[in-house]
Amino acid sequence: MQDFAQSFSLALMHIVTLDPDLIEIVGLSLQVSLSATVISCLIGLPVGAFVAVTRFPGRSALIVCMNALMGLPPVVVGLFVYLQLSRAGPLGFLGLLYTPTAMIIAQSILITPIAGALSRQVLEDLHKEYREQFSSLVLSTAAQIRALIWDGRYSLITVALAAFGRSVAEVGAVIIVGGNIDHLTRVMTTAIALETSKGDLTLAMSLGLILLFIALGINALVSTFRLTASRYGYA
């Protein structure tokens, strides 16, 4: 118990004094996960919007797949990306394995289905409300999608935050394709796993506290966006 208390106070000291190693790890984590979130939204939102607005054969099956892919195991994604980027893989010539780029790719694959499936649900609900008006205005599919994405912006921001939350907290994919290399590919989750196994609870707890803080921050942001949207009739 004394060790725990001591580690906890040291962990707080690490955070308060902005320990350079800690900052580096947190910075890389945010860089990787934010990049993956942006990429996943750039792909997932238009795909989700298109599926929400259009009707085509196989649409229901596609929606089932999109929903199922939200539960992709990170280690499976990591393994898949590893096989593509390893020297013997089809993309081995790019030399991306064990780089932050590989981690961004893996996380993007992991969370794009989340961005796509959740935005599809949000925008389909909105489209149900707008459908007759859009039909009356004879809007093109592209114009409908643009309008839906803009009008659903508050809900879509929460979708993006959910995707970011998933990416920043996952460990399985980034540890396989990043390799947890110090000063290169070490992020919060992989560092926590490593430091805990080494018995260095101080750094692990510092990072754990920051990860918790980020999770709380994301939830606070989601609540704020929802409240703001409701207050202005944009929910």
Add this chain to the structure above:
Amino acid sequence: MLERPLHLKMSGAGGRSADAGVSTRVSDASRHPLEARALSYAADGKLLIDSIDLSFAPEGISVMMGYNGAGKSLLLRLLHGMIEPSSGRVLWSGEPVTEEVRRQQAMVFQKPVLLRRTVLANIEFVLKSRGLKDPQQARRVIERVGLSDLANRPARLLSGGEQQRLALGRALALNPRILFLDEATASLDPASMLAIEEIVRQARDSGHKIVMVTHNIGQAKRLADEIIFIHDGRITEQGSADAFFENPASREAQAYRDGVILTHENTGELNA
């Protein structure tokens, strides 16, 4: 058996002033360019619109009336091209309705569908959808429907009456050659309803052809130039408002005017 469609003398809107530009477009024919020929619509094996032939007076306000489930709103959507008919055709100047023609029409629904934007942005959205980008035009529309003070307010925070005025202004911003109103005042208080009616009158006087559905007989008397009475998916009567309210030709219309509730028992009697 119900009576087949009965076409009485049409009223037109002869004495009313009309915007020169619009009236030139539509008054050169004895009927409005929009018409339905043998229009039918079936769903789940039930015929909801039964071989309707319909054309409108070239100007003024045509009011569709009838009991719930008669097919009024469905007919409005078919005429506006929002739903494909099971058979028959909707024509514009004798030709099939194209998307370009549909862009010359507008519709206001019973429950206003407003974008999650400000009042001004709602108008700007439809203007941009038609390639119109004059920022003052949206302001003029808002002024026309009396919402200038609320231009920057989120549209969905407006009262029901204000929302419907915005929806009507948004439709009129498109300068439609025909404006469909589907029970646009159904859930409004009397003051809001009268405000909407005034805008509708002004639109009519500006030369916009208006086809509206209402259950409100008082409103129909105040606004209608022409009445179309629909029963069980068929037009049982079409003619001038004065003639309709003085002496409805069909028994269903007479019952409706007199506030008789149609039940299975008296429907049989009426249809006998």
